[in-house]
Amino acid sequence: MTPRPPRLTAMAAAAALFAGGLLTTGPVAQAAGNRPDGAPAKAQDAPAITPTPQSVRNRSDRITISPTVTLVTGEAADRSTLGVVTAALRKAGAQRVVRATRPARNGLNVHIGDAGALAALELEGPSELPADGYVLGIGAGRIVLAGKDTTGTYYAAQTLRQILPQRAHPGARVAGIAVRDWPGTALRGVIEGFYGTPWSHEARLDQLDYYGEHKMNIYVYSPKDDAYLREKWRDAYPADQLAQIRDLTDRAVQRHVEFTYALSPGLSVCYSSDADAKALVDKFQTIWDIGVRTFAVPLDDISYTDWNCDADKAKWGTGGGAAGAAQAYLLNKVNQEFIATHPGAEPLQMVPTEYYNVTPSPYKAALSEQLDPDVLVEWTGVGVVAPTMTVAQADAARKVFGHPILTWDNYPVNDYATNRLLLGPFNGREKGLPGRLAGITANPMIQPYASKLSLYTVADYAWNDAAYDPRTSWGRGLKEYAGGDTRTEQALRAFADVNYSSALNTGKAPELSAEFARYWDSGDAKRLTSVLAGLGAAPARLRADLPDRGFIEDSGPWLDATEAWATAARTALGMVEAARAGDGDRAWALRQQLPAQVERAKSFTYTGLGGGKVPVLVGDGKLDGFIEAATAEHDRILGVSGRPTASTSLGTYQSNTLARMLDGDDSTYFWSDGAPAAGDQLTVDLGEARDIGDVTLAMGKPGSTEDYLHAGVLEYSVDGQNWTTLTGFSDKPDVTATVPAGTEARYVRARATAGQNSWVVVREFHVATTDGEITGNPPAADGSALRSAADGDPASLYRAARAPEAGETLEVGLVAARAVGSVTVLQPAGSRAAADIQLRNADGSWQTIGTLDGPYTSVDAAGRTADAVRLAWHTGSAAPVIAEVVVGK
Structure with a gap:
């Protein structure tokens, strides 16, 4: 174990400030925006430093990296800091780095933890800064790193590491600079609290290295797979698992990260039991003995209406207030019998059972009134995955819980969306929020290495929210992660863009989406071809050159899917361009390649917890949407209506998309992600006005029998503006409307006429079309239909059951006589059918105009x-x- 220096820790400081009513005054408030030097922080002034410093000032002088560099160390310098500085100097070209008690006469001197050395640079020391703050000065022939505390000096070393150049030989000249920096909130880090495949021990060690480099100072160890945290919380760890926790604790100390051990007894604890309280304290003592100094008791994801022992019910009764009182009782015992009796222990943390809102309740009132005031309460915001988090919400949480708030921010966690990588930036968090909190912890993805892209932005925001811009920070994170190589950075950006969306970043693939929009607006195929080529090449580039190989392992199926989707999108683009150029043969050939390419793009999976295969999503709604739009454009050029599409005012639950209600398969379905209000609708678009037949709306499903529109109407429209009612319905999950002969419509919709509590499932929304009767032979094979030969959808096939016999024909009626400009017949590649193409004249005779x-x-x-x-x-x-007989005008 590396010994910890005695200090007032960040958590203790935060808890003390709150207890004294001073959380928004003094140095911590300055860290939230009221700068000690009175000047605004400007992210653009800083070199490539992350997190963005609070204050950076360029100097007119400079220093030179000499062959021998002397380190002059003070009290606030530890082994980890010396290691960071030494490695940075060697990479900058220094051949020898030596330690001394006083500056050398020749060569560069680096003063570490020596605030007095700042006088030569005319810089103010760090004494007025909050915990973890530092001053870094370069100039006047020296480098000075002076922290408010040991951690602050370590952070100064991390900043120096980013400023110094990388050279093979000494002699590099480094511009003078003055950095005065401090964190926006006391605690900044990560809580490993997701459900799903656990991180490996090696990945956890790697994460701790990353946290230290990015000035994050807390890691909460709460993996759901560790049975000794939950189901076996009373039991001692096997020696090998305890040794791994010791490894993590040692690494955390080296990286100035507080390792927090989170024990979750709520599944079986008897709150009133002295024996259970002793078991909890004894477990903590075992962990204390290997060096852990920070402890938490999460009580989330449990029932507080069902007691685990009769004694609790007898002592506290029932209900939320009783549960809060029981939890406070147990936590206070732990706080008083363990935390208070162990000098150097950080304040106890807890996760309440009601962790996701600010609504007053008997449970929260009990915690507020009865829980010891120095216990930190973890809170996810307004919602389990909060799209936004504001100062007002944080103030409300502090008020309703009556304790300092440490956010458990469920981003970029993806255990609720295991088919996605969430690679976008930390977003939707208001400026000023960190200064109102005890700290910020982010719950990462199941994929540890891929989580770093988002965690970079979390660290940036938590350190300096006033200067934080999500997209700017995201771009800097990509650059850093790519190792400084421009082409690798471009590849990583393209890949991250198609894995960007989340509850915090609702725009899907924003950069690729903009390129698609530009193409449809300008017709610049050359530009889009280049963009799609870059996207398709990105996976290979990342596999070859990305420095962090763990990211490649984490992202493998998504990389494969990205390459496949880019290939399909390029094919779709080529199809449109060929059709626009009048090369119908090539356009049709490319279109026939699309189904297999799309199928391949959808085929990639990874093995989830329990061995199940999880299909991955990449750029969903955008890459597949472009292919659908390109297909619709090809249909337009061909002169057919195409396959029906759908839209809705409702959100979509997970992957249960609208296309599923149009696929002809009653076992698949669209499923909304919320209950409809009056006026919400689901609309089928036939592509053009057509004669329609009966309309069928099949809703609900086994296990969700109430998920349907309980009150609504079926309506149709030619223009999407003026609607005619077909029929109303009430409390009927299956609705059929008989349409009057000769009815023409492009749009048919189901519209709610009243709100409801249940969500909506639609298994099938089928609109029959009656334009142009199709007759003849040979008969269609099973699973096919004559209708498919001219149904407006080239993707559907009429497949004959046998070869034609003499005199047999396939006839497509036109409803009424009209001028025919052309006849186009589409067949799948490899089809060998032979026929004359004929028109029926006004006198009933047939005229051959061409040959298939x-x-x-x-x-x-x-x-x-x-x-x-x-x-x-x-x-x-x-x-x-x-595939289709197209009769042109």
Whole structure:
């Protein structure tokens, strides 16, 4: 164990400030925005320093990295700091780094933990800064690192590491600079509290290194897979597991991170039991003995309406207030019998059972009134995953809980969305918030190495929220993680962009989305081709050059999916461009490649906890949306309506998308993520106005029988503005409307006429179309239909059950005689059907205008008037497979 220097720790300081009513005054308040030197922090003034310093001033002088550099150390310098400084100097070109008690006459001197050496630089010392603050000065022939405390000096070393150049030889000249810096909140770090595949021991050690480099000072050890934290909380650890916790504690001390041990007894504890209280204290003592000094008792994700022992009910009764009183009783015993009797222990932390709102309740009132005032309460915000978090909410939490608040921020955690990587920045947190908190801890993803991109921005915000900009910080994090290589950074940015969205970042793939929008607006295919090529090449670039190999392992299936989706999107782009250029044959050939490419892009999985395969999502709604839009554009150029699409005013629960209610499969469904209000709607778009038949709306599902529109109407429209009612419905999960003959519509919708509490499931929303009767032979094979030969959707196939017999034809009616500009017949690649393409004249005779020839046949009909088109099969033709017969105007 590396011994800890005696100091007033960050947590103790925060708790003391709160207890004295001073949490928003004094130096901590200055860290939230009232700067000691009176000047505003400017992120752009700083070199590439992270987190963004509070104050950076360039000097006119400079220093030179000499062959031999002398380290002059003071009391606030420990082994870890010396190691960081020495390594940085060697990378900057120093050949020898020596230690001495006084400055050398020749060469560069680096003063570590010696505030007096700042006088030569005319810089104020760190004595007025909060805990963890520091001053770093470069100039006047010296470098000075002076921290408010040992951790502050260590942070000065981390800043110096980022400022110094990397050179193979001495002689590098470094511009003078003055950094005066301090954190925006006392505690800044990570809580490993997700459900799912646990992190490896090696990953946890790596995380602690990362936290130290980014000035995060707390790690809460609360993995759900550690049975000795939850189910076996009373039991002693096996020797090997205890040794791993010791390893983590030692590494945390080296990196100036408080290792917090979080024991969760709520599944079985008897709050009134002296034996259980002793078991909890004894467990903590075992962990204390290996060097841990910070402890927590999470009581989340448990029932507080069911006691684990009759004695608790007898002592406290029932209800939320009783649960709060019982929890306070146990926590106070631990606080008084363990924390208070162990000098050097940090304030006890706890997670309340009601951890996700600020609504007053008997439970919160009991904690507020009865829990010892120096216990830190962890809180997730207003919501389990809070999209936003404000100063007002934090103040409300502090008031309702009556204790200092340490946020358990559920970002970038993805245990509720295991098919996604959440690689966007920390967002939606108000400026000024950190100064109102005891600290900020972020719950990371199941993937530890991939979590670093978001955790970089968490560290940046928690240190200096006044200068924090999510997108700027995100870009800097990408640059750092890419190791300074421009092409690797570009690849990482492209990959992170298609894995950007979350509850905090609602925009999906924002940069790629902008490129798609630019293309549809400008038609600049060259630019989009380049963007998609870069996206497709990004996985290989990252696999080859990204320094952190753990990220590659974490992200493997998402990297594969990204490459596959980029390939499919490029094919879709090529299809549109070929169609616009009049090369229908090539456009159709490219379109036929898309289904297999999309299927492959959707095929990638990873093995989740328990061995199940989890399909991954990449750029969902954007990459697949572009392919759908490109297909619709190809349909438009072909002159067909295309496959129906859907839209809704409701949100979508997980991956239960709208497309599932149009796929013809009653076992799949759309599922909203909330209850509808009056006026909410689900709309089917047929692509163009068509004659429609019956409408079927099948809602609800086994296990969710109440999830349907309980009161609503079915309506149709030609223009999407003026609506006509087909039928109303009430308390019927399955609705069918018979449509009057000759009804024409492009849009059909189901609209709620009243609000409800249950969500909405739609298994199928089917709108039959009746335009253009299709008759003839050979009969369709099982699973196919004659209708598919001219249903406006080239993706559906008429597949004949056999080869045609002599005299058989396939006839497409046009409803009424009209001028025909062209007839285009689409067949899948490899189809060998042979036929004459014929028009029926006004006198009923048939006129041949061309011959079916390969997958794409387009014949100029020269505006002839006809009321039907047919394919007259040749004797000996193979069994026909027709994607679409398109009759152009």
